[in-house]
Amino acid sequence: MSTPPGNGNKNSNKNRATAEAILPLVGGAANITGVTHCMTRLRLTLVDRTLVQDDELRALPAVLGVVEDDTYQIVLGPGTVARVTPEFESLVEQERAETPKTAPETAPRTAEQLASQGAALKAARKQKNATPFKLFLRRIANIFVPLIPALIGCGIIAGLNGLLINLGWLPGITPALAAMASGFMALIAVFVGLNTAKEFGGTPILGGAVAAIIVFPGVANITAFGQKLSPGQGGVLGALGAAVLATYIEKWCRKWVPEAIDVLVTPTITVLLTGLVTIFGLMYVAGEVSTGIGTGANWLLDHTGAFAGLVLGGLFLPLVMLGLHQALIPIHTTLIEQQGYTVLLPILAMAGAGQVGAAIAVYLRLRHNRSIRNTIKSALPAGFLGVGEPLIYGVSLPLGRPFITACVGGAAGGAFVGFFSMIGDKVGSTAIGPSGWALFPLLDGNHGLGTTVAIYGAGLLTGYLAGFLATYFFGFSPQMLTDLNADAPDAPDARTPAPEPDPEPANA
Structure with missing residues (x-):
């Protein structure tokens, strides 16, 4: 199908507008020392973290969430981030060229206060994330x-x-x-x-x-x-x-x-x-x-497929929170190199299915909380395509119990796919990165494509259903429902990530 005249310019203008909206909210070009992106996130190295306007940034329509790690990460989603990043880099260079000696403006405060805040933020982040093991895993991720x-x-x-x-x-x-x-x-x-x-x-x-x-x-x-x-x-x-x-x-x-x-x-x-x-x-x-x-x-x-799938599918979301999932990247790559596909990724992808099912249950249970329901409506399409950060950091993790029930859904989906592997029907992926529906074009296995697709699709449905049921019936205490089931100003903001999670450095 041919592209309508002007459509390319329209998309380019949209990406430019997104970049223009983000730049001032992160402190301007003078506050940025590095710009990169992965599959879903714009990653910024900042001079002064206190200059970032978090609430305004999360409120932008194109921003699905923000995550803090060794870099400041703005979740834009697959495809979008690859188009916005060049526009953002261009704006940064343009602003630097126009005001090469202008320091970033700061809110009225003393130099001592600013230095104290910056040092505290840096020390807290460094203490939490700069363990030797996590630094090693980040290096592995940066390679693969x-x-x-x-x-x-x-x-x-x-x-x-x-x-x-x-x-x-x-x-x-x-x-x-x-x-x-x-x-x-x-x-x-x-x-x-x-x-x-x-x-x-x-x-x-x-x-x-x-x-x-x-x-x-x-x-x-x-x-x-x-x-x-x-x-x-x-x-x-x-x-x-x-x-x-x-x-x-x-x-x-x-x-x-x-x-x-x-x-x-x-x-x-x-x-x-x-x-x-x-x-x-x-x-x-x-x-x-x-x-x-x-x-x-x-x-x-082959020997413990259902149990192995249950454990892997159930624990993958916590592994992502801790940043430990990066250790699996070389294993996936080795399996693809040896066998043509990795049998682990489709099982791990079930964690995202449990997350989607849990989010749908939250949507139905909190009928009067428009803030959370609006966030779920905007994040669900990305969740179906395997981009889970908006639902994880914006919905289930801040609420607490729905995160656990989402893991239950992932465990059920993983056990389903693992069971079929145990009886001889292996489901694999020829690449790493995508999950959810986006993994369908990459599926492969030891039987026909139809069988492989059917098993993976049924596994997703199992994860959706188990995550939904577990969250609907066990995801909320009566007090939580009373506190959350209202569109009150002090209701938890579904766009706000849980305090200090250890994020995924490379979206999978």
């Missing part, structure tokens, strides 16, 4: 999250190609589609190496160079630990380890190699030493670990 768009695109092309092959259509096109879908996965280790070196402070191209050893066909002629190596052995885990090692070797070289010969010696030593360790150590060790991950995931679902 940038790969998600390619995983999604290639995954959808792979699904389309499989459908065409099954139907016997366009036989002259399917080999080209197979190349498009498989090319990225064949070299994913190289991209992991690049991102890892960048994240750990090394030279990205050197990280990519040592990771490329893993996928080079010539390694098949090398014997290590009494067996021939195979191209790709060790996969993304081997690439990650090789790039980290290369970074530390590179930094060590920079300390003692004279500047005059640094450009010759440092890269050579980095690639040589890391390459030897990779070929005669990391590829074998990482290969064994990767194989163990695949074997373990399959064994878990």
Whole structure:
């Protein structure tokens, strides 16, 4: 269908208007030192957090919620954030060019008060989120999250190609589609190496160079630990380890190699030493670990599928709150690299289904609370598509008990999908990131596409229903219903996130 004349300009103007509305509410360009985005969030590094006007920001129609972590994160939703971010960056640069020496305006207060507030905020946030383990998980996420768009695109092309092959259509096109879908996965280790070196402070191209050893066909002629190596052995885990090692070797070289010969010696030593360790150590060790991950995931679902699904689906929302779900990203990627799909993601996606069911129950139970009901109406479409932050931070988590009953819905949906995996019908995803209805184009499994789609769809319905029933009947105490079931000024604002949750740094 052709695009109506002027529609592109209309969308561009809308995105520009959103960026223009956000910028002054976060303190202007002078208060911003960094702008990035993930799948759903505009992430800002701020000079002074106290300059942000939170309530006004949450009230913007395009803003689905805000989350605080090491960056200030504004939830705009998939698609929208990728269009608003360039407009926002353009406005920041424009404002800086016009007023390069103008400091951000502050509310009337003394310098001592401002310094005290800023120090308190910084200390509290640092104490809560800067644990070594969480910092490590953030680094892992920073390595793998940038790969998600390619995983999604290639995954959808792979699904389309499989459908065409099954139907016997366009036989002259399917080999080209197979190349498009498989090319990225064949070299994913190289991209992991690049991102890892960048994240750990090394030279990205050197990280990519040592990771490329893993996928080079010539390694098949090398014997290590009494067996021939195979191209790709060790996969993304081997690439990650090789790039980290290369970074530390590179930094060590920079300390003692004279500047005059640094450009010759440092890269050579980095690639040589890391390459030897990779070929005669990391590829074998990482290969064994990767194989163990695949074997373990399959064994878990083959033998304890319903129970495993119940636990994974029920605990995923709390894992997201704590930021611990990032540890699963390399596991998903390893499974996709090994088997073509990850069997864990569809089960974890059931947590979002429980959240949607719980939100619908809240909507019906709080018939007179227009504030919460309006938030649910605006957030539900995104929730069905797998974007759960608006419902989590805006509805269930602040209310308390509905968050627990949403987890019950996720557990029921996870147990449903896990049960079918246990009886031999595996449901997987060819990419990570999307969930909810958005995961349908990425589904794959060990049986036909129709069976896979039917199981996943029925799992979503189970999660919706269980989350709804658990919340409707057990999500509120009588006192909560009395206090909340009115459109009073002091009713909890459904747009306000729970105090100090540990957010999801990369929307899944």
